[in-house]
Amino acid sequence: MNTVARKRRNTQPEKRTRTASPRKKLSSAQVGIPARPITFPKPQNADRYFALNNNPATTLMFASFSGIFPPGEQFFVESVRRYRHQISDERLKAAVSGFIGQESLHSREHDRLNDHFKAQDMDTDLPEQLVKIALTTLGKFPPRLQLACTCFMEHTTAGLAEQWLTNREFQTTSDPDMLNLWYWHALEELEHKSVAFDVWRSVGGRDYELKLAMMLVISTVWVAWLTGWGVLMARDKQLLNWRENARGLWFMFKPRGFLTGIAATLWPLLQKGFHPSQQDTSELENQWREKLFGSGGHIEDLYAG
């Protein structure tokens, strides 16, 4: 087997194969959700405002996302793990293992990235603490509703991931030293986007729970994230930076902008018979597995496969 072929074997998980016996214990890689233990180097040369050509509002938006990921992903993992013992389907069991492995590694790397932000006087502890309060509130609801909240947040994270992987404006105006971690995270969000939903359905999740979860998450977690972003902006003395704020807000909120693009994915969630796989991202995932881990890929050297 030549080098390219060997590399392709390593980077292309045996995605959603249907040839294995359902009784055989499957690995998370065999169901297309491998945990890739990558330690990203500190972005030594990145500009302080790494996004959208030195734009503070956009950079602080990403910093606030990075701040809320570790507690958010811990919530996701706990809400799924709680039902792990009830899953009998071998494929879903393996997918859950992959989901937990991937999310745990995302949290670890965002913790490390947050140390970088804090060293640059962008205190990601603020959005993190606010989101912890929001998640504590969600934690008071019944476990299956908490899992529905995770389904909703995983759906919006998958929407965010598509933006990371397809938004050329974001990709071409942000510091390359910073981008690889976000690309890796985005790819894995798409790989595991159906897992929480499949677990929730397998334990009897009902449509009304998803609608309720949407309202709960928007009124707690989204408010906490937005507040955290606003506080970071205020602390950085950026609130009156009209010109740059207008540029950043246009990038995010223009038609099909970075955030409005995600809003468009909310409607299908409310439709009867919704499943995350209806938004087919498999080709995008294939492209990015190759771009990241293929021969000469962005982070080929960081991941042995």
Ligand SMILES: [Fe+2]
């Ligand atoms: Fe994640």
Ligand SMILES: [Fe+2]
């Ligand atoms: Fe996720």
